[in-house]
Amino acid sequence: MQRINEDIKTGQLKQVYLLYGEEAYLRKQYKDRLKKALCADGDTMNFHYCEGKDVNVPQIIDLAETLPFLAERRVLLIENSGLFKRGGETLADYLKAPCDTAFFIFAETEVDKRSKLYKAAALAGCCVEFGAQNEETLKKWILSLVKQEGKQITQQGLSYFLNKTGTDMENIRMELEKLFSYCLGRDSILPEDVDAVCVTRISSRIFDMINAIADKRQKAALELYYDLLALKEPPMRILFLIARQCNMLLQVKELKAKGFDQKKIGEKIGLPGFVAGKYVAQAAKFKVHELRRAVERCVEAEEAVKTGRMNDVMSVEILIVSVL
DSSP states (O other), rough: HHHHHEEEEEEEEOEEEESSSSOOOHHHHHHHHHHHHHSOOOEEEEEEEEEETTOOOHHHHHHHHHHOOOSSOEEEEEEEEEEETTTOHHHHHTSOOOTTTTTEEEEEEEOOSSHHHHHHHHHEEEOOOOOOOOHHHHHHHHHHHHHHTTEOHHHHHHHHHHHOOSSOOOHHHHHHHHHHHHHHTEEEOOHHHHHHHHOHHHHHHHHHHHHHHHHHHHHHHHHHHHHHHHTTHHHHHHHHHHHHHHHHHHHHHHHTTOOOOHHHHHHHHHHOHHHHHHHHHHHSSSHHHHHHHHHHHHHHHHHHHHHSSSOHHHHHHHHHHHOO
């Protein structure tokens, strides 16, 4: 990110930028900044946008070879193409010697760093990963936005808000906008304000459900399930999330037994350190064989639905009760 900021500041822009990673909010911010730096606002003659798996690579190359009209650059923004996982060989060959006036911005959620296109992009320009941000970074960012609005929030309130919204920055930004509107005319944002307007992410509800299961609170676990159904969440998606949660807890349990600390566990399972800490605490409530059996029961529940032996709502309900 610092490298992109420096390029924009100095005006020494590269011909290829690849922005990738799970943090969509940051990807969008830097994608928009690069577009603004490379192409004048409203210049539809020299800016081209392609999205999706069906992008036409020969057409992209033809556009890149076309000289810009009354401008220095022809800018091509290619998003969610999947070319950095497979099918990007032709474009990779082109990036070895692109037209001097062609500038590319690629925005992808996932890439394969072993791919020919990734290596070509790295040689021709700059590849930047936008991963999930750690707790400290998120808190600093949230506090800066709160301060811009002339408001205050305690560290306790900040932690409560972050636990409710999750780590996705786009979701955090939207929930903050709701909070600012709700607290209009007041300086302080309180935990009860968070409860009043912020939506608990489904992943947080699943986490709470697993906690209830671990604590042998059958009624609470079922109530959380019924809440999700009332919110129109499909039972099979809930089942998938329960299975994923149990599988991650099993991985955490095994990594912890091998002596890995919270940070290393987070890196290995793809979670920010502070989130991994919550998984470590939750995993401690289960034995390894209990988590393995829970994963097996998730598979059995899915099979029962797919074979028609049980309807989806009841299948998940029985799963929750049987794991207790």
